[in-house]
Amino acid sequence: MVEGQVDQSLAKVEKAILKRRLSKRVNIVVSLVAIFLSLYVLYALIFPLPTQIQRSLFWGLFVTLVFIVYPFSSRQVVFLPWYDVVLAVLSFTIGLYWLLFYNDLVMRVAEPTRFDLVVGGIAILLTLEATRRTVGMTLPVLSILFMLYAYFGFYFGGIWGHRGFSVKCIIDHLYLTAEGVLGIPLGVCLEYVFLFVLFGAFLRRTGIGEFIMDLANSLVGHTSAGPAKVAIVASALFGTISGSSVANVVSTGSLTIPMMKKMGYRPEFAAAVEASASTGGQLMPPIMGAAAFLMAEFLGIPYVKIMMHAAIPAILYFFGVYMGVELEGRKLGLKGLPKDKIPRLTTVLKQGYLLIPIVGLVWALVSGYTPSMAAIIGIVLCILVGFFSRRSSFTFRDILEALKEGGIDALSISAVAATAGIVVGIVTLTGLGLKVANGVIALSGGRLILAALLVMLASFILGMGIPTTANYVITSTIAAPALLRLGIPPIVAHMFVFYFGLMADLTPPVAVAAYAAAAIARANPMKVGVIATSLAMGAWIIPFMFLASPQFLLIGTTYIGLLRLIITSFLGMFGLAVFARGYLNSKVGLSARVLFILGGVFLVHPEFITDLIGFGVLGCALLIHFVRKRDI
Numbered sequence: 014m015v016e017g018q019v020d021q022s023l024a025k026v027e028k029a030i031l032k033r034r035l036s037k038r039v040n041i042v043v044s045l046v047a048i049f050l051s052l053y054v055l056y057a058l059i060f061p062l063p064t065q066i067q068r069s070l071f072w073g074l075f076v077t078l079v080f081i082v083y084p085f086s087s088r089q090v091v092f093l094p095w096y097d098v099v100l101a102v103l104s105f106t107i108g109l110y111w112l113l114f115y116n117d118l119v120m121r122v123a124e125p126t127r128f129d130l131v132v133g134g135i136a137i138l139l140t141l142e143a144t145r146r147t148v149g150m151t152l153p154v155l156s157i158l159f160m161l162y163a164y165f166g167f168y169f170g171g172i173w174g175h176r177g178f179s180v181k182c183i184i185d186h187l188y189l190t191a192e193g194v195l196g197i198p199l200g201v202c203l204e205y206v207f208l209f210v211l212f213g214a215f216l217r218r219t220g221i222g223e224f225i226m227d228l229a230n231s232l233v234g235h236t237s238a239g240p241a242k243v244a245i246v247a248s249a250l251f252g253t254i255s256g257s258s259v260a261n262v263v264s265t266g267s268l269t270i271p272m273m274k275k276m277g278y279r280p281e282f283a284a285a286v287e288a289s290a291s292t293g294g295q296l297m298p299p300i301m302g303a304a305a306f307l308m309a310e311f312l313g314i315p316y317v318k319i320m321m322h323a324a325i326p327a328i329l330y331f332f333g334v335y336m337g338v339e340l341e342g343r344k345l346g347l348k349g350l351p352k353d354k355i356p357r358l359t360t361v362l363k364q365g366y367l368l369i370p371i372v373g374l375v376w377a378l379v380s381g382y383t384p385s386m387a388a389i390i391g392i393v394l395c396i397l398v399g400f401f402s403r404r405s406s407f408t409f410r411d412i413l414e415a416l417k418e419g420g421i422d423a424l425s426i427s428a429v430a431a432t433a434g435i436v437v438g439i440v441t442l443t444g445l446g447l448k449v450a451n452g453v454i455a456l457s458g459g460r461l462i463l464a465a466l467l468v469m470l471a472s473f474i475l476g477m478g479i480p481t482t483a484n485y486v487i488t489s490t491i492a493a494p495a496l497l498r499l500g501i502p503p504i505v506a507h508m509f510v511f512y513f514g515l516m517a518d519l520t521p522p523v524a525v526a527a528y529a530a531a532a533i534a535r536a537n538p539m540k541v542g543v544i545a546t547s548l549a550m551g552a553w554i555i556p557f558m559f560l561a562s563p564q565f566l567l568i569g570t571t572y573i574g575l576l577r578l579i580i581t582s583f584l585g586m587f588g589l590a591v592f593a594r595g596y597l598n599s600k601v602g603l604s605a606r607v608l609f610i611l612g613g614v615f616l617v618h619p620e621f622i623t624d625l626i627g628f629g630v631l632g633c634a635l636l637i638h639f640v641r642k643r644d645i
Contacts, residue, residue, distance in 0.1 A: 033084045034091055043081055047420030048413060050074045054207045058385050065111045065118070068195040071203045072136070073108010075420075075427040076143045077101045082421060083146035100139065107136050111195075118189060125185050133188030134180075137435065140194050144432040147425035151478035155487075156432050159439040160187075172448050172455075186442050193438035194431050198486055201310050202423075202430035206303040206482075208388035210426065211419030215395035216370060218411045218418075219402055224367045225250045226268060230350065231358040238342020239349030240276045241286045244269035245335055248290035249297050258481065258518045258526040261291035262533070270534045277347050281537055284530035285544035289334050292519045292526050292549065295481055296327040296512070299375045303426055304485035304511060306384060311489060312503050316384045322504055322566040326512075326555045329582055333551030336590035344596040367402065370394040426482060433486040446494045453495035461499055465560055468492045469513045476514030477523035488514040496560075505563050512556040520546045547593045551586055554617055558582065562619030581616045581624045588613025588631050602641050608634035 035043060053074060057067050080101040084090050089097075110132050111118060118129070125133070141153040163183050166175035178186075187193030191200075216222075225247055233242035247265045266287040273283035295302045298320035305323070309316040349355075373394045377387035395415075399407030440446050449471070457463035471492045476484040488510035496506035518526040521542035530545075531538035546553075559565035564578055592610035595601050601609065608630050615627030 032082055033089070033093065035081075035093070039081065039093055043078065043421075044413075044417050046074065046078055046081075047417040050078065050420040050423075051207075051211055051416040054203060054211070055389070057203065058208070058389070063115060064191060064200065065195055066115055068199050068203060069111035070108055071427070072140075072195065072199065072431060073105050075424055076104040076108070076139055076431075078420065079143040079146055079424050079428060080104060082424065083143075085146070100142075103135070104139050104143075107132055107139070122189070123185065125181070125189055129189060130181060130184050133184040136188050136194060137184065140428065140431045140435070144428040147428045148480050149478070152429065152432050152480065152483050155479070156435045156439075159436050159445075162445070163439050163443050166443060172451055175443050178442060183439075183442070187435055187438045190438075192441050193434050196434035196437055197310060198307060198430040198433040198437065198482065199427070201307050202303060202427050202482075205306040205316075205384045205388070206426060206430070207419075207423045208385050208392075209300055209306075210423040211415070212370070212374070212388045212391045212395070214415045214419035214422060215392050215399075215412075218407065218415045219367055219370070219395055219399045221367050221370075222264070224361070224364055226265075227356045227361045227364075230354075231356050231361045234355045235349040235352065237349060238338050238347050240269065240272040241278065241283070241338040241342060242335065243350075244273065244287050245290040245331065245338060248287065248294050249331055258288070258292040258295060258515075259529045261294045262287055262526055262529040265291065266530055266533045270530065272350075274534065276350070277345060279536075280534040281531075281540040282341060282544055284527070284534035284536045284541040285548055286334075286338055287533075288519055288524075288526040288530040288541060288545040289549040290331070291530070292515060292545075293327065293330045293334060293552070295515060296323060296330055296552075298323050298327065299371075299378060303430070303482040307482065307485060308489070308507050308511070309384075312507060314504070315381075317378045317381075319504075320378065322508065322568075325565055325567070325579065326508070326559060329555055329586055330549070330551050332583060333586045333590055334548050336587055337548040337550075337594055340590060340594040340596050343598065344594065344600075364402075366398060369398050425480070429480045429483045433483040436483070436487050437490055440490045446490050449491050450494035450498045453492075454498055459499070461501075461560075464495055464499055465509070465557065468495050468510065469556070472510040472513035473517050473520070476517035478517070478525060481515060481518070484514040484517070485511050501560065502563055502568060504566060504568070505559055508566065509556045509560055512552055516546075516549070516552050519549055519552075550589055550593055554589070554614075558617050558619060564619065577624070578619055581627065582619075584631060585613045585616030585627060588616060588627075588634070591634075597638055599638075601638055605634045605638040605641070608637065 050071075053070065057071070061067060062070075080097045081093065085094070085097065121129075141156060145153045160183060162169070163178050164180065165177060167177035169175070188195070191197070226243070229243040229246035229250070233239055233246055236242060244265065247269060248261055266284075270283050270287050273286065274280055278286075295304065301319070301323060305319050306316060309319050370391045374387050374391035377390045378384065382390065396407075396412060399411060453464050453467045453471075457467055472488040475487050475491065479487065489507050492510045493506045496509060497503060501509075517523060519542065521527070521539055524538070524542040524545070527542035527545050528538045530536075531541040534541070555565075562578065564570035564574060565582070567575070570578070588609045591597055591601060592606050592613060595606055612627050612631030612634055615623045615630060618627075
């Protein structure tokens with residue numbers, strides 16, 4: 014049974030990252046188009062075109078590449094069929110449509126010709142197929158269901174019903190306006206996300222991946238449960254670049270999971286550590302992936318403020334995971350890595366100049382530069398560091414390879430952004446977000462805690478099997494309005510749904526990050542998901558903490574108040590970790606374990622009276638545990 018589940022998880026991961034093995038001639042074409050795509054994005058930033066033209070050309074280039082690079086199925090990995098060539102050429106041609114007929118299309122807004130509708134319909138279908146090839150069926154199927162809802166709205170009763178929209182109206186809205194395929198998600202991907210993916214490609218060329226692993230090893234590799242802590246530190250650092258839980262798992266997990274297994278960790282726990290740390294990488298500033306840039310765009314606030322709001326919750330999350338690993342390591346009596354396997358910190362820090370691009374990027378963001386300009390500064394610093402690096406020989410060829418890798422790496426996130434635009438378009442067309450908000454408020458009777466629980470459930474369900482970017486787009490447009498209607502600050506509402514949507518990557522039954530880690534560890538994916546969820550318990554509690562007290566997001570706080578919140582919340586996370594693992598310096602008895610979770614919950618609740626109660630309960634738990642240990 015376990016072997017069958019492992020095989021299924023392997024198949025899912027392989028399908029998620031399946032790419033065509035190209036012939037030398039076709040690979041040259043792919044390289045040229047990918048390099049041109051990257052250069053086009055840089056050009057569009059410096060010399061912007063009208064919005065629809067700019068996004069349409071971007072769409073045409075990346076969809077063209079998708080049909081060449083990603084096969085229709087696993088049976089077509091070794092050859093390029095004629096119809097994929099046709100689809101690639103068709104995609105490139107449609108990408109030129111707005112460029113060729115821009116003035117005419119602007120003049121006939123809401124009155125499209127039949128040919129406009131044919132082009133728009135094909136563009137929508139190509140977008141859905143490109144997304145299916147890159148990230149799987151879930152998001153395209155969900156988008157189709159949204160479009161069916163728009164068409165058959167007349168047949169829905171109650172608050173969910175609407176007058177229904179014709180095929181003409183739907184295509185017009187989704188292709189010929191800025192509310193669909195060429196909408197805000199694709200625009201954010203073009204203007205910000207693509208550049209950070211490109212930045213990541215240049216970073217890899219400088220050898221940053223090896224440096225991060227060496228740094229993590231030198232910092233925590235020698236401690237108890239060292240390999241697991243290396244996984245946490247490396248995933249936190251790498252996740253701040255990758256912005257994808259699955260990409261993070263595949264990148265760092267291929268090194269950390271075998272290391273953990275070798276040191277005595279059960280395969281399920283080793284995979285769970287990597288999955289929970291990798292998922293948390295998207296919560297960690299300075300680079301939190303595409304969702305954070307979309308959040309800044311949707312809320313109309315600078316990205317640097319998103320970073321600041323996200324900092325304390327992200328640190329709390331990783332502290333919870335770290336404590337879980339520490340306690341599990343003590344319970345199993347696991348030691349750190351042998352000294353001869355750990356690089357000396359002084360030796361590693363001699364190559365600390367490899368962090369200059371990341372430091373420069375953060376400096377640019379904090380200094381008020383736009384995210385896109387900060388990414389360009391980071392890319393320039395990568396090139397300079399690469400040329401002077403003693404770790405690798407960096408040449409002009411590496412620049413071309415980074416441009417190519419960046420273009421190809423961005424294909425899946427670009428396809429997801431375009432399809433997420435379809436969901437946003439349907440929501441704005443039908444008013445679905447307002448309907449969901451009204452439904453949540455009606456079911457909860459206007460009580461915040463009940464509404465928050467319903468929004469949590471909706472965010473989790475909507476996030477199942479969907480990449481983080483689309484996940485956030487859907488939850489922020491459908492679930493978040495309910496909290497906004499109850500007077501919750503926008504940043505709090507959006508962070509709330511972002512956290513719970515992201516937890517779908519980790520929590521069974523649909524846990525793509527856990528499946529990816531299980532495939533590497535050859536472990537039972539369901540067990541991995543359960544353990545990972547217990548390690549990431551903080552992610553289920555932290556959103557309610559900043560919902561109750563926005564001070565956690567640095568809203569309306571004083572230094573003293575913030576210090577109290579940090580101390581009590583960290584103690585609370587400690588109590589929750591002891592409860593989850595059932596171990597401190599020895600096995601924790603049932604009564605003490607119950608007190609640990611009660612004390613933890615009271616301490617993470619941001620009220621002075623609950624903090625006092627939490628201190629008392631946690632103190633009782635520690636006293637009972639140590640007295641029991643002494644008696645034993």
